[in-house]
Amino acid sequence: MDVQEYTIKNSSFEPKHIFECGQCFRWNKQDDESYLGVFENNVMSVKKENDTIIFRGKCAENIQKVCKDYFDLNRDYEKIKNKLSNVDDFLKTSIEYGHGIRILNQDLWECIISFIISANNNIPRIKKIIERISCKFGKKIVFDDKDYYTFPTPEELSNATIQDLRDLGLGFRDVRVYNTTKMILEKQVDLHRLEELNSSEDIREELLKLDGVGPKVADCIMLFSTLKRLDVFPIDVWVRRVMNELYIKAEDETKINKKEISKIAEEKYKNLAGIAQQYLFYWKREGA
């Protein structure tokens, strides 16, 4: 397909907030402040000019449909923000700071592998590893005379040996990615069935079977992928830090029980805990 364009006006859409709140790894800021990314079989540029969002890209389907799905455009974030702002002033402040955040509907498989790679790792390196995996095992898409590469399908990634993965810089995560790819390909964990499960607990239980997927990674996968479990509350070092500062105030935050944090999140944020997490995370990491 050719290059397509689509524009919208939306008060809850800020490219910087969306792409730098830590949910995705393949969007990069360009010189003109736009963001360029590859997702599924699409390459896209997203630019905000005044109050208009301009999407321009090479898409496998109609760009409007692609954007609505991926950017979660049918969800009313104004309503969500109003609701969460009433919880307390901390959250209200963080929402004002990251008012343009949206939780993307990312490909489940890509999310699984990406967050396995994120374990005990830093973001610049995570991004580079994912880029190298895509270049080596994904499919090429040409956009504006430049080459881009899709994230490989399970079949495509199954061509990688453990040594291939090690050479791409995965470190000790090579075996985890290798095993998980195999498990998914052999349907020891069936991703299609996962989409049909109702309770987050049931989904988490399945995801935890995958090598390299622990509680934190499982929660990220559930929140940031098409599984869209907005009720889960991934707890990493940053969230632990901010929750301690705001509510718990323990001397040594590393000693806080995760259950204590989960309980507070559930009580305060209820079924929107995951979105609240993103506002808090972004606020803490970027700003305050």
Place this chain on the structure above:
DNA sequence: GCGCAGGGGGTCG
């Protein structure tokens, strides 16, 4: 500038 510790979106045994 360069070299060297410190530590990172956690998970596993």
Place this chain on the structure above:
DNA sequence: CGACCCCCTGCG
């Protein structure tokens, strides 16, 4: 609870 591969970052 310690190790884990790599390398990104900060400081001397």
